[in-house]
Amino acid sequence: xxxxxxKFDPEAATPYFAGRGHSGWLGxxxxxxxxxxxxxxxPWREDLLGDNGQRVLASGPILSLMxxxxxxxxxxxxxxxxxxATLDLRVDYVRPAREGASVFGRSQCYRVTRSxxxxxxxxxxxxxxxxxxxIQAVFMKIDSAAPxxxxx
Amino acid sequence: xxxxxxxxxxxxxxxxxxxxxERWEGGAPVMAVEFDETVExxxxxxxGGATGGLLESAGYAILRSELDRIGRKAxxxxxxxxxxxxxxxxxxxxxxxxxxxxxxxxxxxxxxxxWQDDPARPIATAVxxxxxxxxxx
Numbered sequence: 029x030x031x032x033x034x035k036f037d038p039e040a041a042t043p044y045f046a047g048r049g050h051s052g053w054l055g056x057x058x059x060x061x062x063x064x065x066x067x068x069x070x071p072w073r074e075d076l077l078g079d080n081g082q083r084v085l086a087s088g089p090i091l092s093l094m095x096x097x098x099x100x101x102x103x104x105x106x107x108x109x110x111x112x113a114t115l116d117l118r119v120d121y122v123r124p125a126r127e128g129a130s131v132f133g134r135s136q137c138y139r140v141t142r143s144x145x146x147x148x149x150x151x152x153x154x155x156x157x158x159x160x161x162x163i164q165a166v167f168m169k170i171d172s173a174a175p176x177x178x179x180x
Numbered sequence: 181x182x183x184x185x186x187x188x189x190x191x192x193x194x195x196x197x198x199x200x201x202e203r204w205e206g207g208a209p210v211m212a213v214e215f216d217e218t219v220e221x222x223x224x225x226x227x228g229g230a231t232g233g234l235l236e237s238a239g240y241a242i243l244r245s246e247l248d249r250i251g252r253k254a255x256x257x258x259x260x261x262x263x264x265x266x267x268x269x270x271x272x273x274x275x276x277x278x279x280x281x282x283x284x285x286x287x288x289x290x291x292x293x294x295w296q297d298d299p300a301r302p303i304a305t306a307v308x309x310x311x312x313x314x315x316x317x
Contacts, residue, residue, distance in 0.1 A: 086193035092229020
């Protein structure tokens with residue numbers, strides 16, 4: 029698949045997604061991508077801190093970062109920009125992110141079926157070999173998953 | 181230090197996202213977030229991350245209020261969360277309420293449900309494990 033022109037370009041698409049809505053509010057930026065993975069950057073922000081009066085990034089923004097990177101990894105792997113919805117997302121927070129550091133979310137789409145897409149990934153704060161979180165998620169394609177995602 | 185004040189102490193992240201304490205229900209805080217651009221994913225729908233943030237905040241709120249009720253001072257650190265997305269979050273207010281399944285010496289297991297119009301029809305649920313590190317030993 030490498031070398032063939034692709035219809036979904038994560039670098040070109042990120043400003044479109046991050047220019048509005050929740051991703052825009054978080055200030056997500058493009059970082060890197062491959063054939064079946066995408067990495068986005070969540071810049072450090074004072075108003076995204078979590079509990080305890082500690083200067084540690086809250087866990088919620090990491091969940092959002094990984095949800096977005098996972099969706100884009102799926103579009104990249106399918107090479108098709110179709111509507112998808114998160115079905116199940118698990119995040120293991122293995123250590124706090126360093127104060128003042130950007131957090132990078134890298135997600136890989138390792139399997140796409142007719143109705144579902146499976147991803148796994150990690151979040152790190154500069155060294156991908158020392159992650160702050162690991163994730164696993166399943167997304168549904170909306171057309172083939174209508175009973176699941178459109179409740180009414 | 182009342183139960184109210186502690187659960188009211190939102191994290192900077194939750195406050196910035198627009199999450200607030202809506203009411204108390206059976207001793208549990210109900211958290212809410214109004215639909216606006218900061219929570220929007222695909223047009224007129226909640227971003228999965230924003231729904232997850234609401235669930236997490238409700239999970240921490242019930243845990244904080246219970247720790248306060250029993251007079252236990254502790255630092256809370258996230259271990260993990262698993263979110264199930266059951267229905268699309270539409271362009272209206274979302275609510276979430278947590279329940280402590282187990283509060284142990286070192287960790288807590290919490291389940292949370294989020295809904296919009298009808299609590300009996302959740303749009304998302306979560307299971308969270310939170311590290312509870314006592315600070316008054």
